[in-house]
Amino acid sequence: MKFILSRFGFYVLAFIAAVTINFFLPRVMPGDPIQSFLGRLAMNGGQITPETIAALEALYGYSSSTPLWEQFFHYLHSIMRGEWGMSTRFFQPVFDVLGRGMLWTLLLVGSYLLVSYTLTTLLGIYVAWKRGTWTDSIITVGSVVVSSIPSVVMALAMYFLFASNLGWFPTAYAYNPALDPTMSAEFVGSVAYHLVLPLMCMVALGMGNVMGMRSNMINQLGEDFIVMGWAKGVKDEKVMLQYGARNAILPMITSFAMSVGAIFGGSLIIEIIFNYPGLGQVMFQAMLARDYPLIQGYLLIMTIMVLGANFIADCLLFVLDPRLRTQLD
Incomplete structure (x- = not known):
């Protein structure tokens, strides 16, 4: 305490x-x-x-x-x-203006945290276990290259390719403006559809976390209790997940907390480019005014x-x- x-x-x-x-x-x-x-x-x-x-x-x-x-x-x-x-x-109380944008930003950032940290943690555990193989090389090099692309370049590239040129995803808004914002299946589906492209962009930019989890996992695999587990004949899956991954994930908690500010800063740029009505749009208009x-x-x-x-x-x-x-x- x-x-x-x-x-x-x-x-x-x-x-x-x-x-x-x-x-x-x-x-x-x-x-x-x-x-x-x-x-x-x-x-x-x-x-x-x-x-x-x-x-x-x-x-x-x-x-x-x-x-x-x-x-x-x-x-x-x-x-x-x-x-x-x-x-x-906006000639409205600040709390009301921020409240409207906060809903969509929390949806975007919350979805990113759930998808990205789950994906990168599992990939980091897997490539550490398979270190030295072609799978390790492809995933680690690919994650570093993708995460090194500036967020503006990544967002603009995805916007023009998947939304503007191919037309696979919408180019603006958080849902179809013709729909009433109710908890109907059609509205929820529209929200999810408009969320996909900004979320894909953020997840791609966060792939660098694979290397962090990989390094933590490799460090744990060299510890005495891992060697002891193998010597006792414990199954590889149990050694990997219960012995190694459980300890390797602890530094990722600190990394996650320290990256919250950067995550919201990155979402600001992505919201502006994809015209997503979150706090990024609100902040952009506030700075101009x-x-x-x-x-x-x-x-x-x-x-x-x-x-x-x-x-x-x-x-x-x-x-x-x-x-x-x-x-x-």
Whole structure:
């Protein structure tokens, strides 16, 4: 319990540091969200008065005349109350805007984690067991080559080949816009159909994890308890899965937690290219509009997810690895 509490305290401090960066980072970017909004208002023939500017600053909680430190403490107080401000791009509460995109991003990223880590873990175990064979060479070299392709290049190539040219998959949206979003078989099938191509792209980019699992597995196969298992005549399948793989998978838990931020960052690019209505699209539009509240809300969600994933990974390692508990005792 002492270990869990110490890790929790560490992540609380990390959260405070991330929130501080989250507040100041958008403000050092060029541009002004209020002026950006007023520019769009003027282009549409709206009348701009001092009263209009004062009302907008009060609505969005931003004022160029208010000191940054005062804005910062107001921001912290708002976070604690669950008030993340109003979006200057969508004219809606940040929580509502992010909530709509979060649903689709979690579906995409969750599907990726399930498919990719299951596939790469099994392939890593298999090629480690078959190391030195032609199967090992093909899978390891292929996984390294595919995962080395930049995400932009991979997404654009798949988009133009499978969606634009061949027409096998849709080019936009998370489901057929003609369907009502209900839990009908037709709607669920449409969601799955629109998910396939972005998911394929992310899984291909994550194939580099095969090498990590392969290395962990090979290291375990050289341990004394593996040799002892063979000497006792234990079946190869049991040695491979229960002796080797169970220990080799522990470092992958840490790797998974540390890659959460990169996974969401990669999904942002893929969502933009495939016009998938997740948080990536929301963040892209927020950056173009200098929407500080929405940018801060997005970064805050990413911070919570990354720190949460790492804390869960620490707890799992503490439970699954008896060596860690022994060292702490």
